[in-house]
Amino acid sequence: MVPLSWYIILSALTFSIGVFGFLARRNLIIVFLSIELMLNSVNISLIAFSHYLQSMRGQMLVFFIITVAAAEAAIGLAILIAFYKNNPTIKVDEINLLKG
Amino acid sequence: MSMPQVFFAYFAVTMVTLSVLVVTRRNPVHSVLWMLILFVHIAGLYLFLNAEFLAAVQIIIYAGAILVLFLFVIMLLNLRKEETEKRFQKQWPFSVVAGIVFAIFLVLIVKNIAVLAPLGPYTAETMKSEGHMMTVGTVLYTEFLLPFEIASLVLLVAIIGAVVLAKKRIE
Structure with missing residues (x-):
């Protein structure tokens, strides 16, 4: 039997890798991928809790998180394409139009 | 192990x-x-x-x-x-x-x-006997009906938003 804490530690580690990717990468697409990675690690922990508590709520939350992640990816990539038409770069350190 | x-x-x-x-x-x-x-x-x-x-x-x-x-x-x-x-x-x-x-x-x-809270009714055995899809569907359409409808609204907003944002401007 696998203890619950193993799943949560795995989730924490993948979440931290996602945090690193979000903070460090210059490519906006990979920043989005890091966000998806973080969402997935949260999903793992929710499903593990759901299994060990013998409840369905964690699985339902994961269902809605996947819905929101799909919406977020669609909108985020649409914004990315709209931005790229005006200003052909996707490096996060060169997207600084709002800098004073 | x-x-x-x-x-x-x-x-x-x-x-x-x-x-x-x-x-x-x-x-x-x-x-x-x-x-x-x-x-x-x-x-x-x-x-x-x-x-x-x-x-x-x-x-x-x-x-x-x-x-x-x-x-x-x-x-x-x-x-x-x-x-x-x-x-x-x-x-x-x-x-x-x-x-x-x-x-x-x-x-x-x-x-x-560790798990301390009182355990729910959905053990692996009950879900196996009832069917996993059946269990998920029952919970989704009773207890989580309102969030389910709101999720459909979120997806609708995403569809419209993506089309509006990414389409070519027609002047």
């Missing part, structure tokens, strides 16, 4: 390795393909945890829809010159430190976690 623990160890090591590969590859297409393998592994982990429906959803939506969307966007953008430039921003050592500190804190917090 018992058999489930060996399986879990395989999944854990593979998933951490694949996550590192996803956030460090230079070519975004490679990142997306590693992410695809990672999602398949996550779906396998869901099967372990008695969540067959979500394993299928993980494959169909994440691997089938979201990653294909990412690949299409990479195709639309011209990223040839990316491959010769720096991958990381100049503050990347601080990002490494932030990630490691965050991981240590999280692991210290959760390493002794």
Whole structure:
């Protein structure tokens, strides 16, 4: 039997890798991928809790998180394409139009 | 180690390795393909945890829809010159430190976690006898009916928003 804490530690580690990717990468697409990675690690922990508590709520939350992640990816990539038409770069350190 | 623990160890090591590969590859297409393998592994982990429906959803939506969307966007953008430039921003050592500190804190917090709350009725045996889809559907359409409808609204907003944002301006 696998203890619950193993799943949560795995989730924490993948979440931290996602945090690193979000903070460090210059490519906006990979920043989005890091966000998806973080969402997935949260999903793992929710499903593990759901299994060990013998409840369905964690699985339902994961269902809605996947819905929101799909919406977020669609909108985020649409914004990315709209931005790229005006200003052909996707490096996060060169997207600084709002800098004073 | 018992058999489930060996399986879990395989999944854990593979998933951490694949996550590192996803956030460090230079070519975004490679990142997306590693992410695809990672999602398949996550779906396998869901099967372990008695969540067959979500394993299928993980494959169909994440691997089938979201990653294909990412690949299409990479195709639309011209990223040839990316491959010769720096991958990381100049503050990347601080990002490494932030990630490691965050991981240590999280692991210290959760390493002794245990289930204390009263257990619910959905054991593996009841779900097996009733059918997993049946259980999920019953809970989804009774207890979570309002969130389910709101989720459809979120998807509608996403559809309209994506079309409005990405379409060509007609002057």
